[in-house]
Amino acid sequence: MRAILILLSLLLPLRQAPAQAQAQAQAQAQEAVHGGPVRALAVAADGALASAGFDQSMILWDAAGGRARAVVRWHAGAVNALAALPGGMVASAGEDGRVALWPSRPGAQPLRVLEGHGAPIVALAASGALIASAAWDGTARVWDLAGGLPPRVLEGHQGNVNAVVFGADGVVVTAGFDGTLRAWPEGEPPRTLAEFGLPQNTLALLPGGALAAGGADGVVRIVSADGGVRELQAGTRPIVALAASPDGAVLAAGSIGGSVALWDVATGRLRHRLEGPGLPVWSVAFAPDGRTLWTGGADRRVRRWDAATGRPMGPLGGPLGGPLGGEMEAAPASGFDPHGARVFRACSACHALTPEGGNMAGPHLHGLFGRRMGSVAGYEYSERLARGDITWNRETVADLFTRGPDEVTPGTKMPVQTVGNAEDLAALLRFLEQATR
Template sequence: MPGRDNANPGRFWSQRVLMRVSICALGALLLLSRPLWRGAEFEARAEESDAAVTASAAKPDAPKDASAPGGQGDLSLRGHGGPVHSIKLNSAKTRALTGSFDYSMMLWDLSARPPKQIRRFDKHDGWVKAVALHRDGRRALSAGGGDVWLWDLATGEALYRFKGHKAEISALALSPDGKWAASASSDRTVRLWNLETRRAGPVLKGHKGPVNAVAFSADGKTVFTAGYDGTIRSWASAGGAFKRILYRHGFGINAMARLPGKKDLLVFGALDGRALVIDARTGERVHRFKALQGPFLAIALQEKPGLLALSGFEKKGGDIVGFIHVFRLGDWAPIEEYENPRGPIWAMDFGAIGATIYYGGKDDRVTVWQVSPRKEFETIAGPMPRRFEVNGTADQGELQFVRKCSLCHTLTSDGGNRAGPTLYRLFGRRAGTLPGYPYSDTLKNADIIWSAETIELLFGLGPSHYLPGTKMPLQKISDPKKREALIAYLKTASDAKSEDSSRKSDETGKDSSKEQ
C-alpha cells in the first residue's frame, strides 16, 4: 500500500555485511558498479560520486580533507562538559557548531591544529539538542530546553530568544531562503519562527507524540515533520495548514532529512532499526535499507560527491555499540561502516568531500572518523567507564553521586565546563556565587547556604520544588538512607583535602549534582 511499510516490524536481519575495503579497491568497485536507474538526477549524483572517489584513489597526492590534513594529530573537539547531541559544519567545513548536555553551544575553528574553540554560548536553560548555521554565515540557531536562540557568531550576542514550546526541542530546520526557522518539540508541536521580523509564525499541531524531526521542502513551501507516532506529515509553511500524512511507519521516527536536489526525497531512521527513503510528493517508498537490531538516531548528508550517513546503536553481547553506515546517494550502495564501542552515536556531520565524519555520543567531545582513505586500525581514546557510569563501587553515597550528580558536576577546583559548577568546597558556600558559572536568577537570588540540611531538602523535595525556576534537572532521591549516604560522601569528596583523589575519580569515570 502506498505510504505504508508492510514488512513485518519485528523482523531484523541477524548479521550485517562488513565493508572493510581499501581506497583502491573502493575505487575499482565504484568504477565497475553503475547505479540502478532512479532518474537523471540520481544518475548524475552517482557519476559525481564515482569520479570523486576514483580520482582520490588514483592520485595519492590529491588534496585531503581540510579537517584532517594527512590524518595526523588529534582533531577531536574538546571543551564540552557533557555528552554531545548536535553537530553542524559550515559548507566550507572550516567551522563547526556543537551542542551538549552541558547547556552550551560551542563554535570551533576546524582549520586550526588542533581545532580551536572560538566561542561558547551558555545562556540556555536546558541541554542543547539541536543547532543550525544560517546561510549568511554570521548567525546561528540553538535549541536549549524549550526555547530557540538566535546568535551573532562574531560577537556572541544573543540576538533573540524565541519562546513558545512547552517542552524540550529536539530538532531545528531553516528554510532555503533563510527567512524562517522551524523547531520540533516533545510538546507534540512544530513551531515556525520568522528570523527577519523575529515574530512567531504558525504552530503545527497533529502529531500524537513528541516530534523528533523537521525539514523544509526544496522550494520552502512545505514543512515535513516526523515523530514518535511513526508518521511523516506535510504542512503548508505559509499559514501552517495541514496537508496530509505522507507515510505511516508504525514505529517511532528519530531522525529525518531531505536529500540534496530539487526533488523532495526524504530519508528517515526509526526506533525499529529500519531506515527508508520516500518520495515526499507521493508518499511512495523509494528505498529501504537493510534493517539493524537497534535504533537509528542521526542522519548526515554530503551533496558532493553524494553521500549519506546513518548512525545509531545496537546491542552486542550485552554492550551498547554505536555505529555509522555510509551509503552512496546515487544507488544506495554501502560504502563504509564504523563501530564505536563507547556507546550510541547521537549526532554527526561530514567533513570536506565526505572524507571524515565528526560524531558525538556519550563522551564530552566530538570525535573524528576518517572515512576515506580508511585507516586499517582505529583507536578511540578516553577513560572507561566515564565519570557518570557506575564502576563497581560498594559505597552507597558514591553510587548515588555517580548516578545523580556526576554527569553535571565535578569535585575538583578545576572541574571545567559541565552542565553545573564544580562542587569543590560545596559545604558552607552560598548558592549561586561560584565565579564563572552562568547561574539562573533563581540561584543568584537564593538565600541558601549549602549544608547537610539544605542538600537534604534539595534531593528530598526535588530541585523544581525546593528552587522553582532552577536549571537543575529532576534528581529527587526518595529514599532517606540514600540521601544520607550521598550527603556523607559529598562532605568528604568535596573537601579540599580530597581534591587529589577526586581528580583521580574524575579521570577514571567517577565524578559529581546540576546548578549549585
C-alpha cells in the same frame, strides 16, 4: 545573498555583547571540550563548525586547527539542536524551549531569542530567513525572521515532534513519536507522507525530493517523492542522527548503540561502519566538500572521519579530564570492579565520581549511596529531581537503570539509559559503591 542581507539588517542593530564578555569567552575556549554528550552539530557553507551538548553549552570550532574559538553557555538546560544561518550566524535551541540566534563571533547574550514552545526543542532547520523548530510539546513552528509576525504553529502529531527539515520544494516536513512523516504546505492542510507505526527520530533531505527517516527500530527508511519506501537495516538500536553528503550520494546514520553507518543512497550498499565513535552517537554532519564527516556522542568529543575511507582523523579540542583521569579510560583505578568500570563508561560522559571532578552535564556522584535525590550543591536540577523524594541505594539505583529515568523520574534531564543485562547491572552497582565513597 538576499537572505543574508535580510538577517544582517534585522540583527545587527541590536545591542552587541560587551568586549569583556567576548574576551572571556575566547579565553575559555582555548582547551574546550564538552562536559557531557555532544547532542548536535551544524556546519556552515564555509566549513565553520558548531557543536552543542547536554552540558548546556555551544562551542564554535576552528576545525582546521582542531581547537575551539568560542564557548557559549546561555541556555537553561541541554542544547539539543543547531542550525547554520546565512552570514555565518548560528541558531541554537534546547531543553528550555527557546531558539537563540548568534553572530559568527558570539558574546555572552544572543542577538535575538524566539519563544513560544512549551517543552524542549529537539530539532532545527533553516532555509533563508526561515527557521523551523520541532519540540516535545507536540508542535513544530516556522519563524520568519524577516516578517516580524508570530510563528506558524504546526499541530497534528500525536506526541513529541522529533525532527524537522525543509523539503526540496521548501515545504516543512516533520517526523514524530507517532511514527508519521508529515508535510505542511503553507495555506493548505497538512499531508501524511508516510506512517510506520513506531517512533521516527530524525530526518534528512535527499536528492529528487526523497527523505530519509531514522526509526526507533534501527531502520533507515528512504521515502521517495512518489511515496515509495526503501529500508536500510542499520542495526537494532534506535537511529538518532542522520546526515546526507552535499551531493546526496552518501547517507550517515548514527545510533544509540554507538555505531555510525555510511550508506550509498543510490544502491543501498553499506560503504563503511565507523569504529569507536562513542556511545551513543547523537549527531552527524558532513563538511561542505563531502570529504569529512563529523560525529558527536556520549564520549563528549567532536570527532572527524574520512568519509571516503571511514578512517578516523582525530577529535577536536583539548584532553578530557575524565572521572578516572584521561580520555574515557578503559582501565579502572586500582581496587575498583573492572567489569563495573566498563559499564560505567556510558555514564562517565555526564557524571564525575569525585567532588573535584565537579558537576558536568549531571551532578557528581561522590557519596551517592545514602544521598537524597536532588541534593548536590551547585547543580541545577530539573523540577522532578529537585523534589528529593528518593534516597539512592542499591535498590533505587537498580530500579533507575532497570525501568529507566523516564519511568522512575519522569521529567528528568537524564538521558534514557537502561542496563538490561543482570550481570552488567550488578557490576555497575559494585563499582558505584566502591568509586563514589
